[in-house]
Amino acid sequence: MTDTTKTPPELEQLLADLKPDNADLLAVLHRIQDAYGYVPPQAIPLLAEKLHTTPAMIYGAISFYSEIRREPPARTTISWCSGPACRLKGSENMRRALEAVLGIGLEESTDDKAVGLHLVQCDGTCALAPLVRLDGHPKGPLTVSEAIRLARELKGKEGQP
Numbered sequence: 001m002t003d004t005t006k007t008p009p010e011l012e013q014l015l016a017d018l019k020p021d022n023a024d025l026l027a028v029l030h031r032i033q034d035a036y037g038y039v040p041p042q043a044i045p046l047l048a049e050k051l052h053t054t055p056a057m058i059y060g061a062i063s064f065y066s067e068i069r070r071e072p073p074a075r076t077t078i079s080w081c082s083g084p085a086c087r088l089k090g091s092e093n094m095r096r097a098l099e100a101v102l103g104i105g106l107e108e109s110t111d112d113k114a115v116g117l118h119l120v121q122c123d124g125t126c127a128l129a130p131l132v133r134l135d136g137h138p139k140g141p142l143t144v145s146e147a148i149r150l151a152r153e154l155k156g157k158e159g160q161p
């Protein structure tokens, strides 16, 4: 189990240049996420100390930005588009099917961290609506049965080498 009270030296090094008057918090959170895949809990008190604020303020910012992860990412990420074109073409039914097959809700991962399901906004690839992004790559238009097949395939990979 990870010790959440100890600050890893690499994290100290990653944030060494931070000063209270020159920090863009969102950019710093992305820097940490790029390095670790998420913002580990040990980063919160360190950031608070460096930016002369409270851990609660840092935690609030992390919770506010949906693109910032508080847990390690799943091995495969399904991003469900909540934009209007996708919704008009039935993406809500697709979301319900994905959630039912995977046994998780939005912003959750399967217990073995094989698959994560996330909500994303329209990025302009509406010609493929309704779509999901599989590890960032758009996949669509998808029918509900194709979404079910996709979720079953990804779930079926669990435990495989």
Ligand code: FES
Pocket (backbone or CB within 6 Å): 081, 082, 083, 084, 085, 086, 087, 121, 122, 123, 124, 125, 126, 127, 129, 131
């Ligand atoms: S609404 Fe989904 S990609 Fe535009």
